[in-house]
Amino acid sequence: MKTFTYERAESPAQAAAAALSRPGARFIAGGTNLLDLMKLQIETPAHLIDVNRLELDKIEATNEGGLRIGALVRNTDLAADKRVRRDYAVLSRALLAGASGQLRNKATTAGNLLQRTRCPYFYDTTKPCNKRKPGTGCAAMKGISRNLAIMGTSDACIATHPSDMAVAMRLLDATVDTVAPNGTKRSIPIADFHRLPGDRPEVESALAPGELILSVTLPKPIGGTHIYRKVRDRASYAFALVSVAAVFTPDKGGRFAFGGLAPKPWRVDAADAAAAQGAKAVAEAALSGARTTRDNAFKKDLTARTLASIFAEARA
Amino acid sequence: MTVGNFGVVTRRTVLGASAAACATSAIPRAQAATPAKGDDAMVPVALRINGKDHHLTLDPRTTLLDTLREHLRLTGTKKGCDHGQCGACTVIVEGRRINSCLTLAVMHDGEEVTTIEGLGSPEKLHPMQKAFVVHDGYQCGYCTPGQICSAVAVLDEIEAGIPSHVTHDLNNVAFSDEEVRERMSGNICRCAAYSNIIAAIRDVAGEDKA
Ligand SMILES: Cc1cc2nc3c(=O)[nH]c(=O)nc-3n(C[C@H](O)[C@H](O)[C@H](O)COP(=O)(O)OP(=O)(O)OC[C@H]3O[C@@H](n4cnc5c(N)ncnc54)[C@H](O)[C@@H]3O)c2cc1C
Ligand code: SF4
Ligand code: FES
Ligand code: FES
Numbered sequence: 001m002k003t004f005t006y007e008r009a010e011s012p013a014q015a016a017a018a019a020l021s022r023p024g025a026r027f028i029a030g031g032t033n034l035l036d037l038m039k040l041q042i043e044t045p046a047h048l049i050d051v052n053r054l055e056l057d058k059i060e061a062t063n064e065g066g067l068r069i070g071a072l073v074r075n076t077d078l079a080a081d082k083r084v085r086r087d088y089a090v091l092s093r094a095l096l097a098g099a100s101g102q103l104r105n106k107a108t109t110a111g112n113l114l115q116r117t118r119c120p121y122f123y124d125t126t127k128p129c130n131k132r133k134p135g136t137g138c139a140a141m142k143g144i145s146r147n148l149a150i151m152g153t154s155d156a157c158i159a160t161h162p163s164d165m166a167v168a169m170r171l172l173d174a175t176v177d178t179v180a181p182n183g184t185k186r187s188i189p190i191a192d193f194h195r196l197p198g199d200r201p202e203v204e205s206a207l208a209p210g211e212l213i214l215s216v217t218l219p220k221p222i223g224g225t226h227i228y229r230k231v232r233d234r235a236s237y238a239f240a241l242v243s244v245a246a247v248f249t250p251d252k253g254g255r256f257a258f259g260g261l262a263p264k265p266w267r268v269d270a271a272d273a274a275a276a277q278g279a280k281a282v283a284e285a286a287l288s289g290a291r292t293t294r295d296n297a298f299k300k301d302l303t304a305r306t307l308a309s310i311f312a313e314a315r316a
Numbered sequence: 317m318t319v320g321n322f323g324v325v326t327r328r329t330v331l332g333a334s335a336a337a338c339a340t341s342a343i344p345r346a347q348a349a350t351p352a353k354g355d356d357a358m359v360p361v362a363l364r365i366n367g368k369d370h371h372l373t374l375d376p377r378t379t380l381l382d383t384l385r386e387h388l389r390l391t392g393t394k395k396g397c398d399h400g401q402c403g404a405c406t407v408i409v410e411g412r413r414i415n416s417c418l419t420l421a422v423m424h425d426g427e428e429v430t431t432i433e434g435l436g437s438p439e440k441l442h443p444m445q446k447a448f449v450v451h452d453g454y455q456c457g458y459c460t461p462g463q464i465c466s467a468v469a470v471l472d473e474i475e476a477g478i479p480s481h482v483t484h485d486l487n488n489v490a491f492s493d494e495e496v497r498e499r500m501s502g503n504i505c506r507c508a509a510y511s512n513i514i515a516a517i518r519d520v521a522g523e524d525k526a
Contacts, residue, residue, distance in 0.1 A: 005357055006376035006422055032418045035379070036399050048376070050423055076412075080478045085486040096481045100502025101473065102466065103400060105412045106419065118322060236481065236501035239322065 001035075002044045009051045012179050012212055020181035020210030022047040027212065029072060030106040032099075033115040040123065042132055056214060059083070065220030068177075071110035071213045075165065076101070078109060087221035090245050093228035094168035100237050110213035113166055113176065113193070114205060117159035117263075118239055120144055130156045131201040146295040147241060152262040153291055157201030161194055161264050162239050168228060170265035171245040171257035175217045181210035187217065194264030201263075224249040225314045229306055230259070242302045248314040252276040256307070258286060261299060279307040322401055359422050365390065366434025374421055381405045381416035384431060392432035392461045396504070403503035406462035406469075407431050413469035415502075432461035435468065444468050447516035455507035463503045467517045470499045474521075491521050 009015035009027075019025045024046030028034055037043035056070040059081050067083060078084060079095035099107060121127045121139040128137035140148055140158055149160045175187040188206050195203055207213075224247040232238040243259035254275035258266040266286070274281035283304035290300055361372045365388065372387060381398075384390040384407070393416060396404035400418040407416045408430040436442030444464050447453070454460040477489045482498040489495075496517050497510075505513065 001377045004376060006359055006420075028420075028423070030418075031420065031423065032400055032415070035418050035420065039398065052423055076473075076478060080476075085479065089486055092479065092486055093481075096479060096483075100403065101470065101480075101499050102403060102406055102413050102415045102502045103418075106414045236498050 001038050002041060002046075004045050005047045007047065007049050009049050009054055012051075012054055012056065012214055013183050015049050015051055015054065016179050016181045016183075016210050016212040018049055018210075019212065022049075025049055025210075027051050029108040029111040030074070030103075031111075032103050032107050033111060037116065040125065042123065042125065051212070062217060066218045069109050069216045069218070071108060071215055073109050075099070075104035075107040075109070075112060078165075079104070088168075088172060088218060088226070090171060090226035090228050090247060091165070091168040091218075093226065094164040094230075094243075094245055097228060097230040097240075097243070098164035109165070109216055112163055113169070113213070113216070114207075115161075115163055116204070118162045119148060119159040122159060131159060131197070134200070134202050141293070144295060145293040147239065147260070148293070148296055149262050150290045150292045150296055150299050151258075151266050151287070152196045152264065154197045154199065154201070156199050157197035157263070158291075158293070159197070159201070159263060160260055161204075161262070162259075163265070164228070164230060164240065164243060164259055166190070166194070167243055167245045167257045167259040167265040169216060169218075170267050171247065171255055172218050172222075174219075176213055177215045177217055178207065178211045178213050180208060185214070190216075190265070191267070197263050204263075222247060222249070224254075227310045227314060229310050231302060231306055242299055242306055244303070244306050244310060246310055246314070248275075254282075254314075256282055256286060258303065261287075261303065279311040280304065282311075283307050322399070361421050361425050363421065363424060363427065363429055365429045366431060372421070376420060376422050378421050379417055380407070380409070380419050380421045380424060380429070383421040384416065384429075390431050390433055394458055394461055396459070396462075401504070402459070402462075403466060404459050404462040406465045406503065408465055408469055411472075413466050430465070432464060435464065442468070443520050444516070447519045448513070451512045451516040451519060452509070453513045453516040454505075454509050459503060459505045459507075459509075463500070463505065463513055466500060466503045467513070467520070470496065470517065471521055473499065491523055493518065 026045035028048045028050050057072040058070045060068045062068050075095050079092045085092050121129045122132050127139040130138050148158045170190050174190045176193050177187045179185050193206050227246045230240045230243040232240055240260040245257045248254045255272045268286050271282045271286035274285045287300055358373045359376050361374050363370050384393050394404040396402035398417045400415045405415050405417040406413050410427050436445045444467050474491050479486045479489050480498045482494050483489055493514055496514055
């Protein structure tokens, strides 16, 4: 690990201001992703701003009938919250499908959204990677790409966003609430929060320099049958090859978001619109424009089959 | 070269082949204000470990795991992967199990830590430690401190009604072998003592009616 200085944030506004004014500053929350990457010198912050003591660890009802989830709410606590279990079960399920009990006790809502890719070449500092070192090329294109993306990729990068939680947040139309270094607050729809790589794969979110996430807000519950199905190489403690978050409504409607397919949680209006026509139509709409490699072409079939399986479960 | 389950490329990853709540009274923290300019500023850190207060001055890079092992000689807690992938470093902080390798000691200033040494001693074993002995829940023993800390916390989590990936009804959490397997998946055992580990945990949970 490279050396860094350490500071404990006093308030959200102070943290954001400090993050902008200190060169090479980064927030640290659970640390489960950032420290992992710092040990490998993939991340080399000069200054860490520890946000853990900020009062951003509450889950509160909103006036609109939804929930405001503090940036520091731990994944375990979010998954176990009674209101989340009852009204947003797909979110509980997605969280519980991720990582391990120990990691979920530490991982935070904001940190989970901002966790970085698990592309093997991003982790291998001896290989070119446009995301880790802009302009060096992409070793994955001609390398091992089995767990990489088939939707939303670019010629610069085909990495996926690995979060399970974010897929459910996308399905539920969450918004990400932030404060900027100058004190301005804003809410970013989750659809616009994660960026597609284009020719700047190193820029992964819509956050401006120093901008701090305060909370993630869920709109009022939509009812229906909630399902999160994660397909992976072993039954527990592994990232998704493909995951599907779905809510089925009694009128044969539904909405779908996908993990493991794209650089961001993947959701397509046309796929939601095809719900009444069944799994095949949803898969076709969701995967329209897919770009696969030899290694990851199987994800198309796997997505279609996963959809068929959850349709059968929901409509049984 | 193989690709590990978590994206890391190594010739053989750690995971390659297989797969008690503490008292809440916190000690006053050392005032870890912004250190003065300079790259290697040390930081004061106060920790209550197994009921005993420790006041340390650490490089901020020091993980909780290295603090325990290298600074306090509490070597019961093990380092397997150092990347959150194996669970050998599991300790209980403020009543919750975490991977001590993926957190900085300074982030826990003023907090309570329980390690395997704090759960019980050779003269007075914790029930979970005793059960691991009785059921042969280990072979080489390297993963065992982490397994035991995790197992103690798992029973608390089930008791507290925290659901898991295999909980059928999110609002009805109950002990089962399936639940224990899922909840213990963050603790890898290279010797594959898994079935005996489950037996030990089942025993402590009082579910071992056989
Ligand atoms: C072995 C292993 C297995 C895993 N398996 C899974 C899995 O199956 N599914 C899954 O979804 N995840 C998995 N994870 C990833 C895990 O979910 C993330 O590491 C975790 O959610 C990150 O949260 P954190 O609070 O620890 O983030 P940190 O590491 O503290 O931070 C991550 C990033 O977020 C930024 N940040 C943190 N808080 C804020 C804020 N308030 N505002 C702005 N920026 C902020 C930090 O600066 C940093 O860039 C796994 C991790 C490990 C180590
Ligand atoms: S896919 Fe993206 S993260 Fe992976 S090597 Fe290519 S540029 Fe890097
Ligand atoms: S040493 Fe492997 S998880 Fe910490
Ligand atoms: S007993 Fe040897 S690693 Fe578990």
